[in-house]
Amino acid sequence: MTHFTSQDLESMPQRYRVNFINSLSGFKSANLVGTVSAQAETNLAIISSVFHIGASPALIGFISRPPSGGRHTLSNILENKHYTLNHVHNGIIDAAHQTSARYERKKSEFRATGLSEYWIPGFRAPFVEESYIRIGIKYREHHTLLNNTVLVIGEILHIEVPEQYLHDDGLIDIEQAHSVALSGLDTYHDTRKLKRLSYAKPDQSLTVIPPKDGLMK
Amino acid sequence: MTHFTSQDLESMPQRYRVNFINSLSGFKSANLVGTVSAQAETNLAIISSVFHIGASPALIGFISRPPSGGRHTLSNILENKHYTLNHVHNGIIDAAHQTSARYERKKSEFRATGLSEYWIPGFRAPFVEESYIRIGIKYREHHTLLNNTVLVIGEILHIEVPEQYLHDDGLIDIEQAHSVALSGLDTYHDTRKLKRLSYAKPDQSLTVIPPKDGLMK
Numbered sequence: 001m002t003h004f005t006s007q008d009l010e011s012m013p014q015r016y017r018v019n020f021i022n023s024l025s026g027f028k029s030a031n032l033v034g035t036v037s038a039q040a041e042t043n044l045a046i047i048s049s050v051f052h053i054g055a056s057p058a059l060i061g062f063i064s065r066p067p068s069g070g071r072h073t074l075s076n077i078l079e080n081k082h083y084t085l086n087h088v089h090n091g092i093i094d095a096a097h098q099t100s101a102r103y104e105r106k107k108s109e110f111r112a113t114g115l116s117e118y119w120i121p122g123f124r125a126p127f128v129e130e131s132y133i134r135i136g137i138k139y140r141e142h143h144t145l146l147n148n149t150v151l152v153i154g155e156i157l158h159i160e161v162p163e164q165y166l167h168d169d170g171l172i173d174i175e176q177a178h179s180v181a182l183s184g185l186d187t188y189h190d191t192r193k194l195k196r197l198s199y200a201k202p203d204q205s206l207t208v209i210p211p212k213d214g215l216m217k
Numbered sequence: 218m219t220h221f222t223s224q225d226l227e228s229m230p231q232r233y234r235v236n237f238i239n240s241l242s243g244f245k246s247a248n249l250v251g252t253v254s255a256q257a258e259t260n261l262a263i264i265s266s267v268f269h270i271g272a273s274p275a276l277i278g279f280i281s282r283p284p285s286g287g288r289h290t291l292s293n294i295l296e297n298k299h300y301t302l303n304h305v306h307n308g309i310i311d312a313a314h315q316t317s318a319r320y321e322r323k324k325s326e327f328r329a330t331g332l333s334e335y336w337i338p339g340f341r342a343p344f345v346e347e348s349y350i351r352i353g354i355k356y357r358e359h360h361t362l363l364n365n366t367v368l369v370i371g372e373i374l375h376i377e378v379p380e381q382y383l384h385d386d387g388l389i390d391i392e393q394a395h396s397v398a399l400s401g402l403d404t405y406h407d408t409r410k411l412k413r414l415s416y417a418k419p420d421q422s423l424t425v426i427p428p429k430d431g432l433m434k
Contacts, residue, residue: 001351002383004376009275012387019387021272024352024376026246026304026391027398027408028268051245051266053280054364055238058226061280061362063270087243090411094423101417112419135241143360145278145370147271153362159221159241166219170229170236171401174243180411181244181398184388186426187413191244191398191406194307199403200318202329206311209403 019184027189028182030088032096032115033062034126035076037105042117042126043072044109046096048182050085058156060085060137065149072105074142074150081139082124083154086131089178093188095130120158127160132177134160236401244406245399247305249313249332250279251343252293254322259334259343260289261326263313265399267302275373277302277354282366289322291359291367298356299341300371303348306395310405312347337375344377349394351377 009017028048035043053059062085064074077083088096095113103112110117116129120136127134136158143151165177181189196209226234245265252260270276279302281291294300305313312330320329327334327343335346337353344351353375360368382394398406413426 001377002380004378006275006372006374009373009376014273016387017275018272019384020376020389021275021373022269023387023389023391024275024302024350024373025267025269025277026248026396027244029243029245031243049268050242051268051280052239052242053362053366055235056231057364058223058234058238058241059362059364060242063268063278085241093411094414097414097423098417101419101421103419107419133241141363143362143368145270145276145360146358147274147276149270151360151368155223156226156238156241157223159226159237160218161221163219167236170233170240171404172237172240174240174400175406179243181406181408183391183408184413186416187388188411189392189398189408190411191400191408194310194397194405194407196401196404197311197314200315202318202320202324204318206314 023184030096030180030182030188031062032086032088032099032128032131033073034084034086034128035073036080036125037072037076038079041106042108042110043076044099044113044115044126044128045073046088046099053153059140059153060135060156061151061153063149064152074152077139077152080124083137083139084125084127085135085137086128087133087174087177087179089132090180090190091178092130093180097186123158132162132165133172133174133179134158240401247313247397247399247405248279249303249305249316249345249348250290251301251303251345252290253297253342254289254293255296258323259325259327260293261316261330261332261343261345262290263305263316270370276357276370277352277373278368278370280362280366281369291369294356294369297341300354300356301342301344302352302354303345304350304391304394304396306349307397307407308395309347310397314403340375349379349382350389350391350396351375
């Protein structure tokens with residue numbers, strides 16, 4: 001084992017340190033956040049910090065990191081109160097990654113990357129048509145954190161998912177849907193299911209939940 | 218595509234809804250958070266909500282979900298101001314999952330699951346000896362969110378990682394270290410690297426970062 005201290009972190013070259021620290025949290029989700037400005041300019045940005053907050057009400061959060069591309073995303077959300085999250089799958093990795101380039105505000109990342117806007121009537125943010133798992137969210141609150149990044153929390157209003165990825169107990173098989181995982185800043189992975197484990201109780205052995213509780217179709 | 222609305226969510230049976238909503242954020246990290254109480258009772262809990270907040274200073278966050286097992290974790294952190302995060306790898310999945318059982322406070326999840334405590338002198342929280350990637354963290358701030366879950370943010374003081382998983386540009390190869398990804402509440406996955414992509418710029422094509430910038434050893 002190599003041991004690093006906070007002093008070692010401070011002496012690392014900046015790019016090395018960014019790669020190193022970004023690896024530490026573990027695997028990350030890969031989502032595209034879709035928004036639109038009051039001037040009807042759409043925006044699309046890849047984010048790796050989406051996380052579950054609660055099921056009832058259905059709340060989901062992500063970290064916005066101004067002054068990078070997150071700037072347009074956050075201001076659009078605060079203007080319109082609606083945004084979308086769209087899973088990155090293995091067929092759209094390059095286009096998704098390209099959304100992280102610093103385009104001018106008037107240049108939509110949809111046009112720049114070739115991804116397609118998809119709208120639900122009455123919902124004020126664009127979905128990504130190519131995504132298999134799409135979520136429409138209403139802004140609820142945000143918190144400014146000690147390093148001036150912003151935690152944005154929203155409530156889920158719409159979900160679109162292909163029926164064949166939905167298990168009969170509510171689980172969505174995001175591996176079968178080819179959703180990818182991220183590590184560090186820029187490395188994309190697909191996954192292989194190892195096992196699904198039963199609810200843990202003290203003094204009781206775990207069991208593997210068998211595939212019979214699997215896909216409906 | 219099947220379309221669900223917030224009304225559909227409300228009418229789902231509770232267990233179905235929990236599985237469904239927990240699947241939506243995408244793949245999650247799997248970490249064990251280690252703490253100790255003022256009475257020297259150690260605690261270990263699996264969490265799936267660890268995420269990167271910033272590299273300079275090196276900040277990392279997670280969501281604590283009282284009144285589940287997260288209760289002891291959060292009170293220990295607020296008492297001692299130190300905690301550890303330890304990656305779950307494919308050799309310790311069952312023990313890690315078992316820490317989610319509701320043990321009484323005086324029963325350490327280390328003893329209950331057979332995972333081993335590992336201490337760094339002067340640091341007031343136990344690491345997991347079996348983990349390959351271990352992080353020692355100092356509490357910095359917390360935020361109570363609208364559903365009464367708590368975002369805990371800390372600064373990284375110690376990192377231990379096997380040298381052979383460290384790339385020469387700072388990336389830690391968490392796939393080679395067998396760190397696992399989680400989906401939903403209870404499904405564990407390993408990963409296969411698809412590609413590492415270059416920094417994106419407007420009007421410039423992405424390139425795949427070749428393995429030559431790979432492991433040092």
